[in-house]
Amino acid sequence: MQEVAKDPLIGSTVDGRYLVLSKVARGGMSTVYLAKDIRLNRNIALKILHPHLAVDNAFIERLQREAWSAASLSHPHVVQIHDHGAGTGHAYLVLEYIDGYTLRDVIDTNGALTPRQALDLMDPIVEGLAAAHSAGLVHRDVKPENVLISHSGWVKIGDFGLSRAVTTNTNTATLLGTVAYIAPELVNGQGGDARSDIYSAGIMLYELLTGAQPFRGTVPIAVAMQHVRDDVPPPSAAVPGLPAEMDELVRYMSEKDPDNRPANGASLLEDLRHIRATLTPAELDAGGSSTRADAPAWADGGVTEAIPAGSGGEAGKLAADSGDTTVLAAAVHPTSVLPAGRRLYVDEAVPDGGTESLPRLSKREQRAGARARAKAAARPVTTLGPRHPRRRALLWVLVVLILGVLGALAGWYLALGPGALATVPNVHNKTVAQAQAMLHAEGFDLVSTTDVFSEQVATGMVVDTDPVHGTSQRRFQGVTLQVSKGPVLYPVPALGGMTLEDAKAALTAGHLAVGSVGGIYDEKAPAGTVLSQDPAAGGGFRANSKVNVVVSKGPKPIPVPTVVGKTSDDARAALTSLGLVPEIAPGQVNSATIPAGSVASQSPQSGELTAGGKVTLTLSKGPRMVMVPDLVGKQVGAATAELQALGFKVQVENLLGGFFGTVRFQDPQGVEAPEGSTVTLKVI
Incomplete structure (x- = not known):
């Protein structure tokens, strides 16, 4: 087996202070080590940024500013930044060391959680985000991997500061690669704020309730575009039996428009705790995966443990101080991951013997509440003066009767009347009349319509409802039918005269596509210019419909014929018939082979021209006249050479065998003759 190379940083000391003990994890931006702060003798998490970030001076400056801002945030549910620095070839952050695991480990180990477990986990996360948002910090990368849970039960959210520093760097692929939780506005490049963190937290809540992410794809861009286009499905569609309040909470947190989400973490925390307080124990324990023998201690289903009033706990102390003769008990729900003494919810006893789930107050809030209770206790609650017991008894009877009638009416209204819950039926691909009848049958009388485009559903048929089918809501609430007005049709632009x-x-740009591209010669339109299109401009066509075009190939080329040797008239007629323009050169040239008046040369001699192209013709003025010298008495070789030098042809006739090789007669002799003509030499 090949031995894994040892990390050179392990055993070394960074900046003379941080002794690197072991590697914890490696991510897209950094490697995390367990290290010891030698100066303070404590374990810390040392996050060493990857080299390509460490050498970017602009990034280091941004990291320093963000680290300063994040370090100013001190909250029990936010991982604290202790220090940062940059050395030769590396930059680092010193973070609070959390001995535990991540929320991703919880999801992978347990799968879907109950609403009680999911809300107990989300509460400290949102509380940490609320503190950050109040301080003007936005995380921008909320995901299970950035939620740390210690073995003692503390929940903390990390990577504040680093997230924003990386998103402002030119290399954003690492952060934006976390597409499973990215907000739509970040995909569209619109920038993010606290509401972007709320969206990511909503996706994380969906995953806690169902054990899976809402959007999946084979490539990251496909998942990112689902965040932009598609609504997050209700968790109950994946895990039947979940309360409708959890569906509504996930929908509220994951709205596409940031304006429709909670404004920040503080607003969300208030809603989250209110929902938890209103859910019944059965609803809190609905859903979830089967109990695992190796499940962590926090996944115990939220069993309530009763604490006697005299046990010395805070709830018991309040009961003892109240002066009631009835012994009250308080029950504490063990939360998902928080240790004793830092519970999220306390079930305080109420007069009817039940429990009411309330948020745990801080010490400052507890002192303020105590002062308010003391002030209320000092206020008289009865009216001084004469009493009329019988009248009071009659009044109480009337009050009870009225309350009974109102209760009965309210019960009818909420159980059987317009206030009763009903399920929105599936009316997809129904006519409007059919859909209205189905909704009326379920008790929904307030039905409206709106027109939407649809590629799959025919015009006039119902595409979907708002809220979507399967949703439970009160009958008096309205249902909107989304009626198809057919596919989106796009007009064909006029393409004539454009380049291809x-x-x-x-x-x-018009959501259409190019079909076949043909080409024809055109004497007027430049090559590459669109001459015609099919279909013609105007009309309406579906997206990506193809438009065929015919493009000019320019003027048709004409081969240049050879007219050398032709008479002037014949040459011009031949060129004109092809669409070419003959031009006669002003000068003429002598030609020993071409008679006068015929074409001696042309330009161009060959190749191709377009219609109207010019061909220049040079005419012959016949052969040149040359004086024939008298060569009688000369040797035949010398005479022949001299005549040929003058451009004559030589014919030799031997007399008596031509034994001496001397020219005895010549014809012609001493007169001018045309160049190229023949001179006869008779030799003896």
Whole structure:
């Protein structure tokens, strides 16, 4: 087996202070080590940024500013930043060391959680986000991997500061690669704020309740576009039996429009605790995966443990101080991961013997509440003066009767009347009349319609409802039918006169596509210009419909014929018949082979021209006249050479065998003759 190379940082000391003990994890931006702060003798988490970030001076400056801001945030549910620095070839952050595991480990180990467990986990997370938002910090990368849980039960959210520093760097792929939780506005490049953290937390709550992420794809961009286009499905669709309040909470947190989400963590925390307080124990324990033998201690289902009033606990002390003769008890729900003494919820006893789930107050809030209770106790609650017991008894009877009638009416209203819960039926692909009848049958009388485009559903048929089918809501609440007005139709732009590239760009911008591209010769339109299109401009067509175009190939080329040797008239007629323009050169040239008046040369001699192209013709003025010298008495070789030098042809006739090789007669002799003509030499 090949031995894994040892990390060179392990055993070394960073900046003379942080002794690196072991590697904990490696991510897209950094490697995390367990280290010891030698100066303070404590374990810390040392996050060493990857080299490509460490050498970016602008990034280091941003990291320093963000680290200063994040370090100013001190909250029990936020991982504290202790220090930061940059050395030769590396930059680092010193963070509070959490001995435990991440929320991702919880999901992978346990799968879907009950609402009680999910809310107990979300409460400290949202509380930490609320503190950060109040301090003007936005996380921008909320996900289970950034939620740390210590073995003693503390929940903390980490990577504040680093997230924003990386998103402002030119290399954003590491952070934005976490597409499973990214808010739509970040995908669209609109920037994010506290509401982006709320969206990511909503996706995380969905995953806690169902054990899976709402959007999946084979490539990251596909998942990112689902965040932009698609609504997050209700958790109850994946885990039947979950209370409708959890569906509503997930929907509220994951709205596409940031304005429709909670404004910040503090607002969400208030809603989250209110929902938890209103759910029944059965609803809190609905859903979830089967109990595992190796499940962590926090996943105990939220069993309530009664504490006697005299046990010395805070609830018991309050009961003893109240002066009631009835012994009250308080029960504490063990939360998902918090240690004793830092519970999220306390079930205080109420007069009817039940329990009411309330948020745990801080010491400052407890002191303020005590002062308010003392002030209320000093206020008289009865009216001084004469009493009329019989009248009071009659009044109480009337009050009880009225309350009974009102209770009966309220019960009818909420159980059987317009206030009763009903399930929105599936009316997809029904006519409007059919859909209205189905909704009326379920008790929904307030039905409206709105028109939407649809590629799959025919015009006039119902595409969907708002709220979607399967949703439970009160009958008096309205249901909107989304009626198809057919697919979106796009007009075809006029492409004539455009270049082919411009035509393609115009079709793409108009949500259409280029079909076949033909070409014909055209004497007027430049090559590459669109001459015609099919279909014609105007009309309406579905997205990506193809438009065929015919493009000019320019003027048709004409091969240049050879007219050398032809008479002037014949040459011009031949060129004109092809659409070319003959031009006669002003000068003429002598030619020993071409008679006068015929074409001696042309330009161009060959190749191709377009219609109207010019061909220049140079005419012959016949052969040149040359004086024939008298060569009688000369040797035949010398005479022949001299005549040939003058451009004549030589014919030799031997007399008596031509034994001496001397020219005895010549014809012609001493007169001018045409160049190239023949001179006869008779030799003896």
